[in-house]
């Protein structure tokens with residue numbers, strides 16, 4: 217069995233038929249391969265199909281077509297082998313038992329994945345320490361704060377020591393502080409264990425903080441699959457902002473607009489913004505300004521955050537759409 | 538990785554699920570005790586009322602009182618068994634733990650089996666109540682033959698499971714089915730009542746009818762199960778219903794997975 221890819225999704229399609237002839241295309245030909253030890257963000261607006269993809273990878277939703285392999289094992293043909301290797305925290309649900317204590321939940325979910333409590337216990341204790349839950353171990357989960365409940369859910373996913381962990385919107389609805397704490401723990405634990413983690417989110421800042429790679433999803437299709445730094449670079453390189461000492465006249469404006477389609481003016485700031493497609497265009501513009509006697513006071517390279525990139529990709533702007 | 542894997546097994550799933558059910562029982566012992574008291578009062582009112590009525594009218598109610606005790610016994614076993622499964626499933630689907638259970642590597646069947654086995658304790662304990670009260674109120678000793686009653690109780694519970702499986706499965710697909718869980722109690726009472734209708738073998742194919750007749754034979758007439766001519770039929774009917782129930786559940790489960798309904802969408 218090839219172990220190079222922890223998760224391999226090929227041409228996944230899911231069409232829901234919620235009755236009376238209606239059909240919803242939730243995932244529309246999705247491919248993704250993940251190597252071991254990677255933390256990848258699955259980014260997309262609400263309804264893009266993130267949850268559906270995750271549930272398909274867990275065998276909770278039967279796809280319309282396509283194959284899914286976990287550590288080389290086909291999810292539906294070799295279900296035991298595949299499912300031994302994947303755990304998850306699902307979106308917007310309890311995931312764990314509120315009427316049971318923290319430690320009881322850990323024990324139960326370790327058992328559920330086939331571990332004896334003796335075998336799982338050291339790992340459970342470690343997770344309790346790391347997640348700052350050790351002194352609440354006998355508390356019923358239903359009596360804990362929302363943030364702690366989510367930490368218990370994450371702990372119950374991690375206690376199963378699976379090489380692949382899927383987290384669907386893990387920090388949704390948490391206060392900022394708890395969310396950050398949880399994020400930090402997710403990356404730390406993933407790094408130490410070499411776990412492959414897929415984090416879905418519609419919040420780009422979360423993905424920017426914890427993921428090295430990002431897959432952006434729009435209407436059930438993969439539109440971007442790249443490293444976060446690459447993605448930021450691509451978009452950053454394209455935008456410059458020129459602030460001028462003397463604003464261009466009407467004719468100069470028209471010429472600028474006709475020769476450089478990526479220009480827009482920001483008169484209030486006495487500046488204009490240019491998106492260049494290649495370095496040549498940048499130098500052409502500099503030459504034009506020199507000849508036109510436009511003196512540049514300042515050039516800024518605009519550094520976008522993933523949020524802007526995400527919005528552009530989702531709106532279908534730029535070359536990714 | 539491989540080293541670890543050989544220690545992982547579905548037995549730990551089974552044990553884990555049963556353990557969790559028992560933890561729940563222990564934690565909610567108070568609730569259990571209070572429903573036991575409610576049950577007790579219910580039996581007391583029904584049987585005591587019947588006896589009082591009979592005494593006032595100067596008629597002997599012996600046989601029908603005995604029938605009542607037997608009926609209550611089967612009814613208790615059946616209702617408690619199907620309810621704990623069906624309500625439990627709906628609750629887990631709504632709160633989102635059901636999807637986690639479905640992640641178990643060896644499939645949901647081990648989880649389901651553990652759940653059903655763990656849930657046995659409750660109906661079995663409660664089923665002792667009607668017999669005890671039967672003895673107290675009818676003033677006559679029932680023939681309590683454990684070698685008959687325990688297997689009989691198990692067969693009855695198995696029939697109830699098939700009902701619970703089918704209903705639970707339907708509830709995954711059609712949320713409103715839940716309302717019918719209550720109505721089932723009356724339906725079961727009706728089925729048990731049918732046991733008194735003599736003859737017709739077709740009636741015996743319905744769940745709980747043969748169980749009730751067999752319980753009557755044993756408790757009232759002292760005939761052990763293995764000497765009752767209808768025992769093989771009882772076994773066969775139970776097996777058939779169980780198969781039908783499991784098939785219905787599997788079918789609903791697949792449909793729910795296709796429609797993405799295991800969660801609380």
Ligand SMILES: Nc1ncnc2c1ncn2[C@@H]1O[C@H](COP(=O)(O)OP(=O)(O)O)[C@@H](O)[C@H]1O
Nearest residue numbers: 232234242262263264265266267268796797802
């Ligand atoms: N069980 C379902 N039945 C019908 N439609 C569904 C179901 N689950 C999701 N959908 C639809 O499929 C699309 C993708 O949903 P989802 O996977 O939940 O997206 P995301 O997690 O990215 O918000 C949406 O249009 C949603 O309404």
Ligand SMILES: [Mg+2]
Nearest residue numbers: 266267268307
């Ligand atoms: Mg979602």
